[in-house]
Structures are given as C-alpha cells and as structure tokens.
Amino acid sequence: MTTVVDVPQVLSDAEITQFWEQGYVLVKGAISKEEAAYYRDHILDLIPRSLEIPEHWHASSGRIKPMRPEGDHTFDTPELLPLWANEKLYHVAAQLLQSTRLRAMDGSLGITLRNDSDRDRALSQTLHIDASVPRDVDNFLFTPEELQVGGCYYFTDVLPDGGGIHVVPGGHKIVEEESRAHPQGRHLHQDWKRITHLESVEVTGEAGDFALLHHLMPHGASHNRRPIPRVAQFLRWVREDQSHGAGKAPAPGRYGKRQLDAAGPLGRKLLGVDPW
Ligand SMILES: O=C(O)CCC(=O)C(=O)O
Numbered sequence: 081m082t083t084v085v086d087v088p089q090v091l092s093d094a095e096i097t098q099f100w101e102q103g104y105v106l107v108k109g110a111i112s113k114e115e116a117a118y119y120r121d122h123i124l125d126l127i128p129r130s131l132e133i134p135e136h137w138h139a140s141s142g143r144i145k146p147m148r149p150e151g152d153h154t155f156d157t158p159e160l161l162p163l164w165a166n167e168k169l170y171h172v173a174a175q176l177l178q179s180t181r182l183r184a185m186d187g188s189l190g191i192t193l194r195n196d197s198d199r200d201r202a203l204s205q206t207l208h209i210d211a212s213v214p215r216d217v218d219n220f221l222f223t224p225e226e227l228q229v230g231g232c233y234y235f236t237d238v239l240p241d242g243g244g245i246h247v248v249p250g251g252h253k254i255v256e257e258e259s260r261a262h263p264q265g266r267h268l269h270q271d272w273k274r275i276t277h278l279e280s281v282e283v284t285g286e287a288g289d290f291a292l293l294h295h296l297m298p299h300g301a302s303h304n305r306r307p308i309p310r311v312a313q314f315l316r317w318v319r320e321d322q323s324h325g326a327g328k329a330p331a332p333g334r335y336g337k338r339q340l341d342a343a344g345p346l347g348r349k350l351l352g353v354d355p356w
C-alpha cells in the first residue's frame with residue numbers, strides 16, 4: 081500500500097506492513113503514562129462509590145461498560161474529547177485511510193475487572209467484527225473509501241491474561257477471502273457477529289498505547305485474570321467520504337460549547353463541526 085497523504089509518519093514501515101498483513105498494530109505511546117493515569121482515574125470515577133452499577137450500564141464477566149443516560153455508549157465529554165483529537169493517532173489513521181479528511185467516532189468505554197471464573201476460556205465475548213458497513217448490504221467493497229480503522233486506548237498496563245482485546249492475526253484477510261467467495265459475504269457468520277471458527281491472540285500493551293485494528297478484524301473481549309483493571313476507550317476513524325455515509329457530519333447543535341472548546345481545532349474537524 082503506497083503512502084499518498086502528507087502527514088508525519090508515526091508508525092515505522094515495519095509497523096505499517098504489520099497492520100496490512102496482520103490486520104492490527106499497537107501504537108506505542110499514543111499518550112504519556114501520566115495522561116493515561118489521569119484518564120484511568122477519570123473513567124474509574126464514573127463508577128459509583130457504592131458499586132451500584134446503574135441499570136442502563138452493561139456488565140458481563142467482569143467487564144463494565146458505562147453508558148450515557150440516553151442509552152448511548154459514546155463518551156464525548158469535555159474531559160475525554162482531547163483523546164479523540166489525538167494528533168498522533170490522527171496521523172496514523174490518515175496514513176492508513178489515505179486521506180487527511182477524517183471523522184472520529186465511537187467513544188465507548190470498557191473496564192475489565194479481574195474475574196476468576198470460566199477458567200477454560202480466554203474470551204468473554206464471541207469473536208465479531210464492528211465494520212462501518214451496514215448489515216443489510218450484500219457484500220463489502222474492500223476499498224479505502226469503505227475502510228474504518230479503530231480500536232482502544234489502554235489506560236492501564238495490559239499484561240498477558242490481563243483482559244486485552246483479542247484479535248486473529250491475519251483475520252481481516254480471512255474475512256475478505258470468505259466474503260469475496262460468497263455473493264452475500266456480508267451475511268456470513270450472522271453478519272460476522274458470531275465467528276466461532278478462528279483462533280485469537282491477546283493484544284497486550286502498556287498504559288498509553290492504542291491497539292489499532294482493521295474493521296474486518298475479528299476481535300473480542302477477554303477475561304482479566306490479573307489484579308489490575310483494564311481501562312480502555314474505543315475510537316474509530318473513517319474518511320468523511322466513507323462509502324456508506326459513516327463520515328457524514330452531525331446534526332447542527334449536536335455539541336455544546338464546552339465540548340467544542342475541549343475538542344480543539346483538530347477535534348472540531350474530526351467531529352464534523354468545522355470543515356476540513
Ligand atoms: O473490550 C474489549 O476488549 C472488546 C470489546 C468489543 O469488541 C465490543 O464490545 O464490541
């Protein structure tokens with residue numbers, strides 16, 4: 081894959097090759113250790129001191145997923161928006177998506193606590209993909225315009241068996257191959273939401289790293305067998321001209337002044353508020 085955009089190259093050539101060949105790469109030091117500790121504390125402070133998990137949050141196998149009151153998982157708060165506007169990750173995404181005109185999205189959070197049960201399984205969630213391709217289309221286009229790259233910040237050190245996200249090395253190519261061979265490839269394996277025939281590995285990392293995945297990468301949450309909680313925020317990037325409209329601008333008035341101030345100039349473009 082040739083580099084056509086004029087942005088600082090954050091990943092080494094070997095890391096870029098790894099992304100295209102294996103379908104994922106760990107972006108080291110996307111934020112500093114100090115910043116990671118700040119965000120870890122901020123996210124853990126969302127959990128009520130009483131440990132009464134609000135009804136509308138999700139909680140499964142030690143994995144707590146905070147939710148907004150409206151039932152939406154996007155944490156685009158003034159406190160967390162600087163993470164959306166991270167320049168290093170923007171440059172990585174621009175290089176991979178071959179465009180500087182991007183949108184950032186998702187913003188969901190995941191806190192995985194130690195869980196000693198279900199010892200014979202590493203995964204706590206079925207392998208799946210979260211592609212920016214509607215589930216009612218018959219097949220993927222496999223073009224850069226359709227691509228979405230995304231994954232999660234680790235705000236804590238993620239040691240082996242520490243709840244790291246699981247991926248299938250080269251799995252994006254398997255999804256492509258199987259889908260191309262079928263007229264309704266998008267619908268295989270229950271729209272690729274239940275992938276049970278592939279083996280996965282854990283992405284370990286340090287606080288401040290970002291695990292970045294191709295959107296056709298089968299992945300899933302894993303059990304955390306360690307004392308340290310795994311604290312993460314998920315973000316994705318697409319081109320503003322994304323084939324299925326995932327890069328469209330938000331409704332006017334979607335963001336308030338505090339959010340727009342916190343996002344900064346780059347963040348406002350990534351949110352679709354300011355033009356590129
Ligand atoms: O928490 C994780 O490591 C992965 C979660 C995930 O992929 C999802 O909830 O869609």
Ligand SMILES: [Fe+2]
Nearest residue numbers: 208209210299
């Ligand atoms: Fe997922």
